[in-house]
Amino acid sequence: MFFILFVYLLHLISLCITQPTSYTCDPLSSCGCSKERAVLSKIVGGEPAVPHSWGWIVSFRRYLDHKCGGAVLNENYVITAAHCIDDINTIISNTVSVGKHQLSRSGQIRSISKVFVHPYYKKSTFENDIAVLQLSSPLNLSDPLVSKICLPNLTETTSFDVPEYPRVNSSLVVVGWGRLLFRNDSLPDILQQVTVRAISKNHHMCSESIQNPEIQFCAGIDNGGKDSCQGDSGGPLMLFSNNRWELVGIVSFGNECALPNHAGIYTRVAAYQNWIKNILEKGIDVLDTTTPISILKTTTTNSYPINSKIYKCNSSAQCGCSKNWAVLSKIVGGEIARPNTWGWIASIRRNSLHICGGSILNKNYVITAAHCLNFDVLRQGSVSVGTERLSQPGQVQSFSEVFIHPNYDHRLLQNDIAILKLSSPLDFSNSVISNVCLPNIDKSFLRREEYPDVGSTVVSIGWGTLYSNASKASDTLQQVTVSTVAKTHWTCSGSITNPEIQFCAGVNGGGKGTSFSVYSDSTNIQQNRKTIFAF
Known part of the structure; x- marks a missing residue:
């Protein structure tokens, strides 16, 4: 008798362990529900999904090959990981x-008309690993096989903050066509799904991998065996809340796949809601005042990052001030510029x-280096x-006249300066455009050849290559803080040929500078709460 009861109990336990979970969606919800309900078992390593139970899943493809996952936000936009956009110049070949449900089927196919990679995406640490793609034409959402995912509804979760969403130990689901084994290059044809749990940032599986827990989080299971893998990148990690599915994470990176003691790392979507909504509603890439500052840098205090320098501009100045204040950190090697802080960059x-690069002098003229102007230019x-963004041109003007300094020496790069007259005036009613100030020597105690003073803090901005042997320019505007260097300093004396018309800038130990020249991008110095152009 006891043996029979024991066997019966084992059977009940087995049923509890293997009984699949069925998620019944609210049919009136405007997002987060698909044609078929999702059914997930507790199988280690994941399982094939119920056909058409994840109507927002996206296959982001290079030519016809699956590259990354993604999710439908609405008929015009899909979301994925920034690291999936490895080359902005080849985006035309992506769809x-x-x-x-199957990779081998075509579904609705769209090309991409615009890309919004988060302006503070950091490739080395996968921070801000998020991108939104605008489609060339709207998706047909009347197709029952296509639906859109919900963004996190934090108004219904007021008991905790963005950095805690989703809560530790929440049951989450990730779907995709990624590899089933790390060392297996082939991708499954059938969409896969797996249930994981959100893991504390202090857990040993997470603490050594995560860089910024305010904008990243970990998910997996204690003994491994369940995880996203190569090919799942950019795909959705979802929470079932209020009878609908919410996008809480984007597959970012991990240590191989499903290893014991290693969790997968996901971008925390709740931290980017304002950025995403600005794109969906206005079609613009803006970090407004409600954007968590943790998105800008990893360590914060009050409203701005620790060790950052905030340049508060005089709003009544007629030059040298932009729409937003400039915020510069002490990061070696430079950083991505805060949006709309350098309105004169050309x-x-x-x-x-x-x-x-170049700088706007007024609505009719732009200044640059003479060596930039070869015959083809x-x-x-x-x-x-x-x-x-280089990939998103703003106001574009041809130039009607060119003034190269009459004493320009291309061998010594002396008098390396030129002014371009534009074919038609710039529209200064556009709030993101402004003009830089010229040096105000009359108010300085220095002679012209001593300006700027040695040791002055100056800022260089531009789209130059990020390291010396790189072949492509950065798509996003970069900024770097350096100091002016004495002409007799060993880092300068061997390079400069005429200190009355040239000067050097950099930092001790290197690591900060413009590529390929002493200084040819716009170099700015702040004086009297406005920015001037030093040359």
Whole structure:
């Protein structure tokens, strides 16, 4: 008798362990519900999904090959990981496919018309690993196989903050067509799903991998065996809340796949709601005042990052002030510029290809380096202003006249300065465009050849390559803080040829500077709460 009861109890326990969980969605919900209900078992390593139970899943493809996952936000936008956008210049060869269960099927296919990579995405640490793609034409959401995912509804979760959402130990689901084994290059044809749990940032599986717990979090299971893998990147990690599915995480990175004692790392979507909504509602990439400052840098205090320098501009100044204040950290090697802080930056282009930086002097003139203006640039050149992204040109003007300094020496780069007259005036009613100030020597005790003073803090901005042997310019505007160096300093004396018209800047130990030259991008110095152009 006892043996029979024991066997019966084992059977009940077995049923509890293997009994699948069925998620019944609210049919009136405008998002987070698909044609079929999701059914998940507790199988280690994941399982094939019920066909068409995840109607927002996206296959982000390079040519016809699946590259990353993603999720449908609405008929015009999908969301994925920033690291999936490895080369902005080849985005034209990428498409998204939605409304399918099998990779071998086509579904609805759209090309991509615009890319919003988060402006503070950091490739080395995967911080801010998030991107939104605008589609070339709207998806057909009347197709029952296509639906959109919900963003986190924090108004219904007021008991905890963004850095705690989703809560530790929440049951979460990740779906995708990623590898089933780390060392197996083949991808499954059938969409896979797996249940994991949110893990504390202090847990040994997470603490050594995560960089910034305010914008990243870990998920997995204690003994491994369940995880996202290569090919799942950019895909959705979801929470079932209020009878609908919410996008709480984006697959970012991990240590191989499903290893014991290692969790997967996900981008915390709740931290980016304002950024995402600005794109969906206004079609603009803006970090407004409600954006968590943790998105800007990893360690914060009050409203701005620790060790950062805030340049509060005089709003009544007629030059040298932009829409937003400049915030610069002490990061070696520079950093991405805060949006709309350098309104005078110009991209000098040849056939839409960025060649050099420049600065707006007024609505009719832009200043740059003489060495930037070869024959091809003069014949096919243009100027783009009012944007931080090379891939998203703002106001574009050709130039009608070029003034290269008459004593420019291309061998010694002396008098390396030129002014471009634009074919038509810039629109200064656009709040993201402004003009830089010229040096106000009359109010300085220094002679012209001593300005700026040695040891002055100056800022260089531009789209130059991020390291010396790189072949492509940065798509996002970069900024770096350096100091002016004495002409007799050993780092300068061997390079400079005429200290009356040239000067050096950098930092002790290197690691900060513009690429390929002493200084050819815009170099700015703040004086009297406005920014001037030093040359």
